[in-house]
Amino acid sequence: MPKHVFPVDFVWGAATAAYQIEGAVREDGRGESIWDRFSHTPGKIQGGDTGDVACDHYHRYREDVALMREMGLKGYRFSIAWPRIVPAGKGALNPKGLDFYNALVDRLLANGITPYATLYHWELPQLLQDRGGWDNRDTAAYFAEYAAVVFESLGDRVRHWITLNEPSVVAYNGHAIGEHAPGFTDYALAVRVSHHLNLAHARAVAAYRQLNQGGVIGTTLNLTSVYPAGNAPEDGAAARIADGMYNRWFLDPVLKGAYPRDILELFGQKLQAPVIQAGDLERIAAAPIDFLGLNYYSRLLVRSAPSSPFGYEAVRGAGPCTAMGWEIYPDGLYDLLVRLDRDYGHPRLLVTENGAAFDDPLQAGRVADPERIAYLREHFLAARRAIESGVRLEGYFVWSLLDNFEWAHGYSRRFGLIYVDYPTQERIWKDSARWYQGVIRQNGV
Numbered sequence: 398m399p400k401h402v403f404p405v406d407f408v409w410g411a412a413t414a415a416y417q418i419e420g421a422v423r424e425d426g427r428g429e430s431i432w433d434r435f436s437h438t439p440g441k442i443q444g445g446d447t448g449d450v451a452c453d454h455y456h457r458y459r460e461d462v463a464l465m466r467e468m469g470l471k472g473y474r475f476s477i478a479w480p481r482i483v484p485a486g487k488g489a490l491n492p493k494g495l496d497f498y499n500a501l502v503d504r505l506l507a508n509g510i511t512p513y514a515t516l517y518h519w520e521l522p523q524l525l526q527d528r529g530g531w532d533n534r535d536t537a538a539y540f541a542e543y544a545a546v547v548f549e550s551l552g553d554r555v556r557h558w559i560t561l562n563e564p565s566v567v568a569y570n571g572h573a574i575g576e577h578a579p580g581f582t583d584y585a586l587a588v589r590v591s592h593h594l595n596l597a598h599a600r601a602v603a604a605y606r607q608l609n610q611g612g613v614i615g616t617t618l619n620l621t622s623v624y625p626a627g628n629a630p631e632d633g634a635a636a637r638i639a640d641g642m643y644n645r646w647f648l649d650p651v652l653k654g655a656y657p658r659d660i661l662e663l664f665g666q667k668l669q670a671p672v673i674q675a676g677d678l679e680r681i682a683a684a685p686i687d688f689l690g691l692n693y694y695s696r697l698l699v700r701s702a703p704s705s706p707f708g709y710e711a712v713r714g715a716g717p718c719t720a721m722g723w724e725i726y727p728d729g730l731y732d733l734l735v736r737l738d739r740d741y742g743h744p745r746l747l748v749t750e751n752g753a754a755f756d757d758p759l760q761a762g763r764v765a766d767p768e769r770i771a772y773l774r775e776h777f778l779a780a781r782r783a784i785e786s787g788v789r790l791e792g793y794f795v796w797s798l799l800d801n802f803e804w805a806h807g808y809s810r811r812f813g814l815i816y817v818d819y820p821t822q823e824r825i826w827k828d829s830a831r832w833y834q835g836v837i838r839q840n841g842v
């Protein structure tokens with residue numbers, strides 16, 4: 398018997414994203430996305446990898462749903478590729494794109510797995526990027542139009558919706574440091590993009606409410622627990638700024654309907670204020686969410702750095718790291734969950750991503766991944782402690798079901814519970830997949 402049992406209806410899940418697993422990028426009318434363009438741009442992706450084939454999930458989804466069923470997943474979080482549904486980003490629809498996601502959803506439901514659909518996991522149609530992308534506030538309206546099409550097609554069976562995956566990463570990695578598509582390095586642009594993403598989220602929530610389909614809708618934010626590296630007062634001040642830029646800039650609009658004043662002023666000084674127009678904040682405030690999805694991987698340790706653009710710099714933690722170089726710090730998940738509960742009005746929460754990459758050598762047809770088992774176990778226990786403290790955590794989606802295309806790292810990083818032998822596309826259960834199957838079966842660790 399497990400020592401730490403979870404609530405009886407706790408949603409044990411796993412997560413993926415379209416561009417990272419589907420492949421078939423030119424099939425059945427799919428339009429080009431900014432990640433097709435970016436991954437085919439020499440020098441952007443480790444090893445020159447692209448998502449052209451990935452895990453070939455577009456063709457293998459029946460087999461993959463069978464794997465989810467065998468694992469005993471209660472929920473499966475996946476993303477819908479905008480360029481499959483509206484190839485040009487706006488205007489004409491692609492029926493075959495809708496057919497694929499209808500078939501996937503029907504198969505999930507037939508196997509007793511609840512679908513959790515993310516509308517935007519970074520695949521902006523390239524033709525919209527050609528018109529300014531997220532720097533063009535019209536993109537927010539095009540996103541809501543795409544969302545409405547998807548709600549109408551799937552909303553009778555998909556009852557759990559996530560508008561955006563990690564707007565902070567879209568803004569920062571894609572527009573401030575250029576590590577992600579579309580590859581810009583302009584901080585003022587990144588701040589404008591963050592505002593237009595918040596607008597897009599609000600418009601999609603409003604579109605969902607209008608349809609009265611009776612499900613729930615939220616968003617997924619990449620959040621962390623920020624700690625000062627030292628006891629000096631300036632380190633505490635640095636931590637507050639980092640927490641503001643990383644967390645509160647995205648949390649406050651969706652959960653409080655307003656931007657945090659300190660960061661608004663900071664951006665106002667350092668950058669042109671975000672292009673906030675009359676009615677924007679009212680629109681954002683008028684679109685409350687039903688639940689918040691959070692992706693947690695590691696903590697953030699900062700110290701004062703007067704010469705840095707925003708007065709702080711990250712410090713490497715002392716703990717062991719994953720293959721991504723991210724410190725393993727389960728207490729940061731507990732602290733984050735308790736903080737969200739305390740500061741944001743006891744919201745319904747889902748861990749929409751948590752997981753780790755390790756080397757995962759395939760040896761004699763087996764992948765022993767004790768580090769991933771330890772990582773997940775420690776984070777599950779942190780989540781359990783938070784639930785005991787009264788946090789309304791309703792589910793947990795491990796990143797990821799399958800090894801897949803890890804953005805700028807290509808296929809060099811393996812986050813999957815299930816190993817993918819890309820040359821043969823064979824799926825091989827890692828030890829952690831068997832272990833997770835047991836956790837789900839006994840509903841606890």
Ligand SMILES: OC[C@@H]1[C@@H](O)[C@H](O)[C@@H](O)c2[nH]c(CCc3ccccc3)c[n+]21
Pocket residue numbers: 414417562563566619692694750796802803804812
């Ligand atoms: O890096 C692992 C996963 C990605 O594969 C997911 O698509 C993405 O939602 C996701 N977010 C994070 C944390 C933020 C981050 C993303 C990408 C690169 C660095 C940090 C980690 N992950």
